[in-house]
Amino acid sequence: MLVSMSAVLLLGLLIWFLLRIRYLRLADLLLCGTFGFLLSRTVAAPVVQALLDGVSGFLGGLRF
Template identity: 80%
Template sequence: MLVSVSAVLLLGLLIWFLLRIRYLRWADLLLCSAFGFLLARTMAAPLVATVLDGLGAFLGGLRF
């Protein structure tokens, strides 16, 4: 678990850095996939799922 948490932090920082410098390429798919799989194995997974559910409900409630 400790390795996955540190890997999530490292990959999250790398994704943030790539977004900041606007340099996203082929590695995006692999990097973001690895980040997602590792994030799902941490204690943050339920919080992320709750936030995404709330965001989905909010966006679903919008009327245009």
């Protein structure tokens, strides 16, 4: 759950930034939000969650 909350926060900030530089219009924002809510209710949701968990595990394992 923590990874999905972080992803939601990151994507929200990205959308806010795109709106701020006027690259993303309000209609696009509504479309992206609707797609996200619909995707979370499909069979693809566990696959997307597993992908996010894998990416976060990989990024968490990197040492600089």
